[in-house]
Amino acid sequence: MDHFPTNWxxxxxxxxxxxxxxxxxxxxxxxxxxxxxAGVQHTQQPIVTGTSVLAIKYKDGIxxxxxxxxxxxxxxxxKDIQRLHAVGNNTMIGAGGDMSDFQYIQxxxxxxxxDEFTAQDGLALGPAEIHEYLSQVLYARRTKMNPLxxxxxxxxxxxxxxxxxxxxxxxxxxxxxxxxxxxGSYIAQPLLRKAVEGRExxxxxxxxxxxxxxxxxxxxxxxxxSLNKFQVATITAEGAKISESKSxxxxxxxxxxxxxxxxxxx
Amino acid sequence: MTSIGTGxxxxxxxxxxxxxxxxxxxxxxxxxxSGTAIxxxxxxxxxxxxxxxxxxxxxxxxxNRRIQTIDRHIGLATAGLLADGRHLSNRARDEASNYxxxxxxxxxxxxxxxxxxxxxxxxxxxxxxxxxxxxTILGAVDKDGPSLFVVEPSxxxxxxxxxAVGKGRQLAKTELEKLNLAELxxxxxxxxxxxxxxxxxxxxxxxxxxxxxxxxxxxxGGVHVHVPKDLLQEAEAAAKAALENFx
Amino acid sequence: xxxxxxxxxxxxYTENGGTILAIAGADFSVIAxxxxxxxxxxxxxxxxxxxxxxxxxxxxxxxGFAADGNMFVKKVRQRLxxxxxxxxxxxxxxxxxxxxxxxxxxxxxxxxxxxxxxxxIEEDGTGAVYSFDxxxxxxxxxxxxxxxxxxxxxxFLDNQIYFKNQTPAxxxxxxxxxxxxxxxxxxxxxxxxxxxxxxxxxxxLEMYVVLAKESPSIQALQNISGIQEKTSTADGxxxxxxxxxxxxx
Numbered sequence: 001m002d003h004f005p006t007n008w009x010x011x012x013x014x015x016x017x018x019x020x021x022x023x024x025x026x027x028x029x030x031x032x033x034x035x036x037x038a039g040v041q042h043t044q045q046p047i048v049t050g051t052s053v054l055a056i057k058y059k060d061g062i063x064x065x066x067x068x069x070x071x072x073x074x075x076x077x078x079k080d081i082q083r084l085h086a087v088g089n090n091t092m093i094g095a096g097g098d099m100s101d102f103q104y105i106q107x108x109x110x111x112x113x114x115d116e117f118t119a120q121d122g123l124a125l126g127p128a129e130i131h132e133y134l135s136q137v138l139y140a141r142r143t144k145m146n147p148l149x150x151x152x153x154x155x156x157x158x159x160x161x162x163x164x165x166x167x168x169x170x171x172x173x174x175x176x177x178x179x180x181x182x183x184g185s186y187i188a189q190p191l192l193r194k195a196v197e198g199r200e201x202x203x204x205x206x207x208x209x210x211x212x213x214x215x216x217x218x219x220x221x222x223x224x225x226s227l228n229k230f231q232v233a234t235i236t237a238e239g240a241k242i243s244e245s246k247s248x249x250x251x252x253x254x255x256x257x258x259x260x261x262x263x264x265x266x
Numbered sequence: 267m268t269s270i271g272t273g274x275x276x277x278x279x280x281x282x283x284x285x286x287x288x289x290x291x292x293x294x295x296x297x298x299x300s301g302t303a304i305x306x307x308x309x310x311x312x313x314x315x316x317x318x319x320x321x322x323x324x325x326x327x328x329x330n331r332r333i334q335t336i337d338r339h340i341g342l343a344t345a346g347l348l349a350d351g352r353h354l355s356n357r358a359r360d361e362a363s364n365y366x367x368x369x370x371x372x373x374x375x376x377x378x379x380x381x382x383x384x385x386x387x388x389x390x391x392x393x394x395x396x397x398x399x400x401x402t403i404l405g406a407v408d409k410d411g412p413s414l415f416v417v418e419p420s421x422x423x424x425x426x427x428x429x430a431v432g433k434g435r436q437l438a439k440t441e442l443e444k445l446n447l448a449e450l451x452x453x454x455x456x457x458x459x460x461x462x463x464x465x466x467x468x469x470x471x472x473x474x475x476x477x478x479x480x481x482x483x484x485x486x487g488g489v490h491v492h493v494p495k496d497l498l499q500e501a502e503a504a505a506k507a508a509l510e511n512f513x
Numbered sequence: 514x515x516x517x518x519x520x521x522x523x524x525x526y527t528e529n530g531g532t533i534l535a536i537a538g539a540d541f542s543v544i545a546x547x548x549x550x551x552x553x554x555x556x557x558x559x560x561x562x563x564x565x566x567x568x569x570x571x572x573x574x575x576x577g578f579a580a581d582g583n584m585f586v587k588k589v590r591q592r593l594x595x596x597x598x599x600x601x602x603x604x605x606x607x608x609x610x611x612x613x614x615x616x617x618x619x620x621x622x623x624x625x626x627x628x629x630x631x632x633x634i635e636e637d638g639t640g641a642v643y644s645f646d647x648x649x650x651x652x653x654x655x656x657x658x659x660x661x662x663x664x665x666x667x668x669f670l671d672n673q674i675y676f677k678n679q680t681p682a683x684x685x686x687x688x689x690x691x692x693x694x695x696x697x698x699x700x701x702x703x704x705x706x707x708x709x710x711x712x713x714x715x716x717x718l719e720m721y722v723v724l725a726k727e728s729p730s731i732q733a734l735q736n737i738s739g740i741q742e743k744t745s746t747a748d749g750x751x752x753x754x755x756x757x758x759x760x761x762x
Contacts, residue, residue: 044523107370111363118335118359120492139580142525143623166557170527171580174550174558185555 046098046149048072050083051225052184053094054215055153056192057162057177057200058208061236062155064092065212067220068245069227070099076227084233086240088113090158091127092233093134096182097150097169105134105148127156127163127235131173139171151181157235162200180215183223188215205234217248277393289397290390293419296399297346301475302434302466303332304442305343305403306459307414307427311452311483312405313493314343315459317434317467320474333480333492337362339372339406341480341490345432346400346419354402358382375406379415379423387421401431406490407482434466441465452483456493460501461508477502526578526626527552530713532660533563533574534703535632536674537640539690540725544572544632544642545700546660547708547759549716550579559716559761566743567593568603570750571633572721573613576660577647578626585625589613606633610643610651617649624648628659634750638725640690655690662707662714669706673699693722693733701757708759715762720755 002008048070055064066083069076083102084094087109095102109130116125125133131154141148147169156163165175177200178192195211196203203211212232220228228250232243269275275288282288301317316332333343334355342358344351361381365373382402389397402417416431417423428442441462450458456479463477479493479501493501533546550561564574565586573589575582592612596604604612610631617625629645644657656674658666671677676687691699700720707714724730726749734740734753743752 107367111366114338114363114366115359117338117489120331120335135580139584142523142580145523145525147523147525170525170578171584172527172529172552172557172578173580173583174561176558176560189555 046101048077048099049225050081050096050099050102051223052180052182052188052219053083053096053151053153054184054188054192054212054219055094055155055164055179056196056203056208056211057164058196058203058205059201060205061157061162061234062092062164063205063208063212064094064153064155064233064235065216065230066094066096067216067227067230069225069229071225074224076225079227079229080245082231082242084231084242085109086233086242087130088124088126089239090124090235091130091154091156091163092235092240092242093130093152093154094181094233095150095152096184098148101148101150102152105137105150105152108137109134126158127154127165128158130154130156131163131165131167135167135171135173138167138169142170153179153181155233155235156240157237160237183225184215184219187219187222191215191218213248217250220248220250278390278395278397279393287390287420290420293346293397293399294401297401297419297431298433300345300347300400300432301332302430302432302438302463303343303345303401303403304431304438304459304462305405305414305416305426305429306442306445306447306450306455307405307412308447308450308452308455308483310412311407311455311481311485312341312412312414313452313455313459313479313481314341314403314405315463315480316343316345316478317432317463318476318478320476323474327476328478331478333478334358335480335490336378336404337366337373337406338489339408339482340375340378341405341482343403343405343480344400345403346398350398350400351402354382354386354398354400357385358404361385372408374408374410375404375413375415376425378406379404379417379425382417383421383423385421386417386419390419390421403429403431405482407488412483430462437466438462452481452485453497456481456497457501457504460498460505464502464505464509477505526581528577528626529557529579529582530661531563531576532658532662532666532704532707532711532714533576533628533630534656534658534666534670534700535574535630535642535644536656536670536691536696536700537632537642537654538693538696538730540634540638540640540728541693541696541730542572542632542634542640542642542723543693543696543700543720544574544630544723545704545718545720546574546576547704547714547716547718549714549759551713554712556716562719564719564721565590566721566752567609568633569745569752570603570723571606571609571631572723572752574630574632574659576628576630581625582627585616585627585629588616592616605636606631606641606643607635607653609633610653613643613645614649614651617645617647621648630657630659632721633723634725640723640725658703662711665707665710666703669703670699693730697722697733697737697755704757704759715759718757718759720757722753722755724751724753726750 053066070078070081085106086092149169151168154165166179167173178196180189220226228247229245234241269288274282278289301319303316306313314333336342336358342355362373362378386398389395397419404415414426415423416429427447430438482490530551531547535544546563548560550557567573624647631643635641642654645651656670704718741754
């Protein structure tokens with residue numbers, strides 16, 4: 001007898017997802033217990049997710065961007081989520097992947113910054129230290145087979161030095177003058193490289209914004225998990241700043257002319 | 267004190283027949299021997315100031331600080347045993363951090379003072395421990411504005427507009443009462459605090475001392491930091507000048 | 514039967530491409546690697562070093578899963594520092610080799626997914642190369658290639674260094690060790706070749722050269738452009754690094 005009413009009259013096997021929902025809805029299990037699987041359970045898939053984060057080096061520092069969408073599978077679930085987060089005055093992080101894991105990371109770093117501040121030793125963590133710390137945390141978690149499911153960009157400006165690096169759920173790290181996570185690494189990264197590589201020291205803030213906005217527009221056209229509402233952050237000698245949410249003009253009239261797939265009858 | 271030789275003063279877990287706990291009273295003596303610490307709650311902030319008695323010329327200036335930062339917006343000054351002060355400030359940091367973790371918001375000073383009061387009071391209950399030999403002034407600007415508390419060795423804590431603990435507390439309190447604290451700006455309070463510390467030290471007049479001052483207010487960006495060097499020197503100069511006029 | 518909705522388990526590994534190699538000479542050792550880091554068809558960065566100076570006489574190249582590689586180098590360096598604190602000298606290379614085997618085997622059931630090649634100078638002043646598999650099996654060799662283009666580079670090295678499939682001219686024999694300038698040319702050719710034929714190899718090349726004390730091979734480094742010395746103490750072994758561009762496509 002199945003004692004869970006939610007299961008009554010429903011298929012015994014939910015592994016087949018007839019309606020293509022994602023993640024697959026879980027109902028209470030009333031099957032014989034598997035003694036081994038009853039142990040510690042860890043995150044094996046992200047649930048509420050953010051998509052790409054972009055970042056480039058330019059003359060005065062680093063510019064980053066991320067849209068305001070947190071998706072639940074293919075559902076655009078939360079449309080006013082901030083995916084950029086300042087850590088102190090010299091560092092900005094931006095994350096794709098699981099948003100609850102990202103919020104956990106934000107709290108962890110905020111607590112770390114307070115711990116460092118209360119020491120009152122005149123030292124402050126800069127972008128390089130925060131990136132190293134994050135890398136160690138994410139690598140330690142993957143090693144415990146309990147990952148924090150994110151791809152994170154760390155941008156910073158301290159002591160006249162720009163900093164830009166990546167870290168992900170596996171603990172993989174790297175640094176380059178343009179970086180993009182998720183879908184952006186396929187769509188935006190080539191555009192960013194073409195616009196930035198070799199010109200890091202001459203690109204002005206206005207030019208950097210143009211490059212970032214062009215890439216965000218292309219991503220909005222091509223990435224089905226993106227939103228035309230995003231924020232841009234700059235990290236310069238003036239500190240770490242995040243803009244208000246903004247959107248870009250887009251054109252969709254061409255869609256009318258497309259033939260060969262979709263709903264048209266001729 | 268009538269406690270000597272009676273045997274009722276050997277443990278914090280033993281009352282005297284008239285209902286006192288002598289160990290707690292001895293702890294208060296430890297506070298009374300210490301350099302004065304004061305706190306001013308004013309219009310737009312809080313100022314903490316400490317008369318740090320320097321027992322050796324060999325000490326590095328600014329070493330052995332008696333004012334600690336507990337959270338971004340909370341400061342703590344102690345009078346009494348220096349090591350006890352550092353222990354309690356570490357505890358206060360843990361409590362503030364725990365509050366943040368639980369409620370995801372900056373701890374109000376009252377919550378931290380409450381938890382510290384409970385902690386200090388626990389050290390008055392057992393024969394295996396001694397009470398804290400410190401009085402603690404807590405200052406903050408939280409969501410309800412500036413606030414100021416004092417935690418005593420017994421574990422009781424009270425909120426104040428102006429607070430003074432340590433050797434020169436009586437004179438300091440008299441001086442604080444003369445001030446219109448509610449109308450003072452934080453910057454003005456820095457000058458007043460410096461003057462009071464210099465004034466109460468005059469009476470003791472035996473040792474060298476160093477003035478240590480911190481503030482929390484709009485001028486410090488709502489964050490607890492030591493008063494900038496130039497302002498500290500300015501306040502010290504004003505305090506010395508005021509002292510000469512005083513006499 | 515227990516049925517559970519799809520539970521694809523988390524894969525803690527990835528493969529970050531690139532290639533490394535090392536060649537031992539009579540009194541020197543060359544350790545090299547490209548600097549491209551990739552995942553799938555994406556280049557993550559054009560500059561992520563895979564070759565690391567450990568001491569004045571030992572250099573370690575790591576290749577495979579980059580996060581494991583970086584962590585492994587960090588832990589080896591920590592052990593070498595502890596050794597310095599305890600014994601007031603650098604650990605000899607044969608001891609480093611055994612240390613690496615122990616550290617790798619300690620993770621036999623959750624391995625560092627990394628191929629290691631250790632190069633440097635032995636206590637007797639000879640050039641040495643040690644190569645490892647991910648779980649610590651190791652041996653001393655004269656040359657070794659590892660990583661994405663191992664299958665392209667190793668046969669070339671076998672032919673050019675061990676003279677495999679060659680027969681000496683009548684009355685002559687093959688040399689036991691090659692001179693430094695020949696070795697450097699072989700390394701550059703290996704990587705330009707691998708860059709040409711393997712998509713995960715390219716961007717730039719870093720070659721570390723470790724010379725034995727007062728090695729005459731220093732002559733070969735005299736006219737090399739952009740060479741940089743990495744030695745920390747005088748009158749001992751010397752370390753140099755030579756950087757060259759590779760194709761970025």
